[in-house]
Amino acid sequence: MDVNRQYNRNQMDYDMDHPNPKLDKMSCNEDRVDSGLDSLKEEEFRNIVEDMESLNMAAAEPTRNDNNEPWKKEVTEDGDTFLHLAIIHEAKEQAIQMINLSRNDPFLNIQNNQRQTPLHLAVIMEQPKVVEKLLVAGCDPLLVDSSGNTALHIACKRGSMLCFAVLTQVCPKHLPSILKAPNYSGHNCLHLASIHGFLSLVESLIGLGADVDAQEQCNGRTALHLAVDLQNPELVKLLVTSGADVNSLTYGGYTPYHLTFGRQNGEIRQQLHDLTAQELRELPESESESEDSDVEAQSEDDEMYDDIHFVGH
Incomplete structure (x- = not known):
């Protein structure tokens, strides 16, 4: 996916509990x-x-x-x-x-x-x-x-x-402990309500004390990350209004704004761009770029020791 710089989308794939067959990365x-x-x-x-x-x-x-x-x-x-x-x-x-x-x-x-x-x-x-x-x-x-x-x-x-x-x-x-508990896919109640787009349940859960910035255990995404990935502007607005941290990072270092790259909804992208800290707007270095750097470093090391002889060679 071309987004002005190389962007490894594989890092951002995750397994979610969602019935929509169009979202082939989301299984339940x-x-x-x-x-x-x-x-x-x-x-x-x-x-x-x-x-x-x-x-x-x-x-x-x-x-x-x-x-x-x-x-x-x-x-x-x-x-x-x-x-x-x-x-x-x-x-x-x-x-x-x-x-x-x-x-x-x-x-x-x-x-x-x-x-x-x-x-x-x-x-x-x-x-x-x-x-x-x-x-x-x-x-x-x-x-x-x-x-x-x-x-x-x-x-x-x-x-x-x-x-x-x-x-x-x-x-x-029992409610506080249930709200915190993840299922075996790493999702808590707020994540599930967000994934399935039940806005009234999301609002109720936050009102009952659910942590709006809780991270799912697979990739460290918050409900806001999930809302962006699902391209649900109403849910994004609700979560932001409810105090969701727009600068929250996944385990791979991605903000919700990063997830707008390569997606069609410009409204979500603009909203999160204005709210996200300037230093967090740039995409983090992808795996591919890291691998290229490792290859270059390895090549330089090889040149440093090209005079080593082994068994006469």
Whole structure:
């Protein structure tokens, strides 16, 4: 890519959690929303639903908690409990009955083969009422799935406003640690909301105390770097207004302004040019230039010792 001086774009590639196929450098692990579906035939699932409906879950005993209940021990080949299945198949009444009968019970935190708790699945399936019931009953919001995502990470990734509101209001004591926690791709909640362009979530996260200048662990990019790379001027404006550091450097030494080189949005480039410190506007030396310098230095060294003889040569 020609931008007045040689610019090694490979240094600026990174792996982001984004569904847009046009961004071929951005990959993500899809949430498992079919847990329990592929492994169960229709007849088998009907039998499970009948079993759940026949369970002794009388509304008159909402606080009963019996660890010896047989339905708590049933697990499918995917690791799903009856509660997982009830959430997946949107059997909300049965799910809430099981939750009421399992207050502060480890049953609520059982993870399936994808390490998803019922709370993860309730967010994926957009069931804010079930999310609230789970949290109040003692489901742990700090548990992560096989991608390192808490339930709040998933809400930020999917733009689930209602689930996001419940998660942040019902368990405020865990919020600071969740906001700081990166998933296994190195992204925290603010990074995920920024990558997927959910401006209202970004604004809410910053208002809740998320660090606007937190760096993702792969390349050290902040939410502002991500917004520039995604060419999202509204997000850039929001982050700058929220106090994002325009002079923040990635691990490779790039400011958000550097990421505007070779991209079409002139509005973003001009905005960041005016805000970026003058000494940080020039692109850092690329790998190619460093390699050329190393080659030149090596050539000079070779000339210095061209009179060395080895075995008569």
